Amino acid sequence: MWAELGVSGWDRHHQDSALDLEALILTTARLANRDARLRDEALDWCVAHGRIASVVRLKHLLASADQPTRESFGWFAATVNHHTHLRWPGATSSQRFTPTGRSSAPVVTRPALLQLRLRALWGVSARAEVLRVMLIEGERLMGVSEVAAAAAYGKDAVADALDNLHRGGLLEAAGMRNQRMFRLRRSEQATALLGPLPDPRHSAPWQRVLPVMAGFLEATDLADTPPMARAAEIQRRWRGWQPELARLGVATGHLGTGADFLRDYEDITLRALRVWGGGST
Amino acid sequence: MLALDQALRALAETLEARHLRYELVAVGGSGLLLLGLISRATRDLDIVAVVDDGEYIKADPLPPALLDVARDVGEVLGIGPEWLNAAPAALLDFGLPDGFAQRTEIRDFGALVLHLASRPDQVCLKLYAAVDQGPTSKHVDDLWALAPTADELRAAATWARTHDPSPAFRDELRGALRMFGVDDAEL
Numbered sequence: 001m002w003a004e005l006g007v008s009g010w011d012r013h014h015q016d017s018a019l020d021l022e023a024l025i026l027t028t029a030r031l032a033n034r035d036a037r038l039r040d041e042a043l044d045w046c047v048a049h050g051r052i053a054s055v056v057r058l059k060h061l062l063a064s065a066d067q068p069t070r071e072s073f074g075w076f077a078a079t080v081n082h083h084t085h086l087r088w089p090g091a092t093s094s095q096r097f098t099p100t101g102r103s104s105a106p107v108v109t110r111p112a113l114l115q116l117r118l119r120a121l122w123g124v125s126a127r128a129e130v131l132r133v134m135l136i137e138g139e140r141l142m143g144v145s146e147v148a149a150a151a152a153y154g155k156d157a158v159a160d161a162l163d164n165l166h167r168g169g170l171l172e173a174a175g176m177r178n179q180r181m182f183r184l185r186r187s188e189q190a191t192a193l194l195g196p197l198p199d200p201r202h203s204a205p206w207q208r209v210l211p212v213m214a215g216f217l218e219a220t221d222l223a224d225t226p227p228m229a230r231a232a233e234i235q236r237r238w239r240g241w242q243p244e245l246a247r248l249g250v251a252t253g254h255l256g257t258g259a260d261f262l263r264d265y266e267d268i269t270l271r272a273l274r275v276w277g278g279g280s281t
Numbered sequence: 282m283l284a285l286d287q288a289l290r291a292l293a294e295t296l297e298a299r300h301l302r303y304e305l306v307a308v309g310g311s312g313l314l315l316l317g318l319i320s321r322a323t324r325d326l327d328i329v330a331v332v333d334d335g336e337y338i339k340a341d342p343l344p345p346a347l348l349d350v351a352r353d354v355g356e357v358l359g360i361g362p363e364w365l366n367a368a369p370a371a372l373l374d375f376g377l378p379d380g381f382a383q384r385t386e387i388r389d390f391g392a393l394v395l396h397l398a399s400r401p402d403q404v405c406l407k408l409y410a411a412v413d414q415g416p417t418s419k420h421v422d423d424l425w426a427l428a429p430t431a432d433e434l435r436a437a438a439t440w441a442r443t444h445d446p447s448p449a450f451r452d453e454l455r456g457a458l459r460m461f462g463v464d465d466a467e468l
Contacts, residue, residue: 228291232350
């Protein structure tokens with residue numbers, strides 16, 4: 001995903017997937033201690049181009065993140081703030097960092113960078129995020145709460161943005177005053193204006209997917225734990241992941257028991273990581 | 282037996298991995314099964330006390346960290362989250378039979394050490410439970426499996442009366458003893 005954004009040295013696997021910059025930053029911070037090179041290159045990119053990240057979205061995503069993510073983002077944000085004039089939220093103590101200078105500016109015309117293209121056109125704003133959500137969701141009618149959750153923005157700001165986009169003719173509305181639903185109008189014209197869009201089928205809701213992916217990756221640390229203790233620890237974590245996995249359609253119900261437990265878990269996680277890692281669904 | 286043993290080893294392994302260690306006093310069917318005194322299948326482990334520095338502490342409530350591990354292990358093994366429970370903990374309110382602690386048998390699983398009620402103490406506990414829960418309960422079957430002597434039953438009845446001195450309980454107890462061929466107990 002960072003390769004799509006202009007970070008050097010990695011293969012591109014998500015050309016058609018609508019990326020989510022702030023969700024990626026948070027997860028990268030959380031996993032930073034596993035990959036020093038990725039940490040340094042991601043920091044380099046954020047120091048050079050972090051002004052196009054949304055502080056509002058970082059705040060919203062941080063508020064719903066777990067403790068390890070908040071803690072690791074603390075030093076990441078502090079390090080970015082220390083080397084820039086940015087004021088990313090949740091900053092704690094900065095870490096030593098030497099810019100690598102290898103990051104290039106994001107090519108916002110890439111399909112995967114729809115989010116940044118919209119920000120280039122509409123500014124780093126609720127309006128840009130709302131449009132991103134509506135473009136990915138296509139013709140589906142969506143209420144204010146659902147759009148706000150998908151955009152990781154406050155409901156009031158999203159309601160205003162939806163109203164403005166409706167009045168400006170980009171969206172159509174249905175329903176009564178307090179239960180209004182919106183969807184994209186004239187999507188062909190929007191596509192013509194914006195250029196190549198990512199494939200909605202390949203565009204996972206990364207703000208929900210990435211924390212689960214991070215959890216799966218962290219669970220690989222248990223590889224040397226005795227099997228039953230590993231299974232019990234995974235079961236503890238699985239309970240926390242289960243609602244999101246069900247919403248994402250990755251796994252419903254329970255894992256098998258006894259000897260089937262770890263086999264089921266590994267099947268599900270490998271399948272999910274393959275899909276998310278390759279950018280196809 | 283295999284399932285219980287597997288569950289206990291899994292519990293100990295997981296406690297170890299989470300840097301926890303517990304000594305527990307177990308009574309009931311699982312304790313009898315571990316001592317080889319019965320063979321009926323049971324997966325509930327009834328805990329009456331937690332041993333802390335040699336002292337029995339009432340197991341109700343069980344330590345939350347222990348319950349968390351038991352829940353995780355129970356769900357993985359498909360034996361349910363509440364297989365390890367403190368259901369008999371109230372027995373400690375009026376006291377266990379004299380010398381109970383000295384007679385327990387120790388099973389060391391590493392991060393889990395079980396103090397299992399000895400056979401004569403299980404006779405006391407099972408007689409009390411059999412009276413409490415009636416002649417069709419599993420406790421009567423367990424008591425038969427223990428093949429208690431008349432003296433053991435008389436001693437058990439004396440202890441059971443310390444837990445319930447009511448006339449109604451005395452009558453039920455007399456009936457239970459008669460079922461086991463003892464009709465001269467002084468209650």
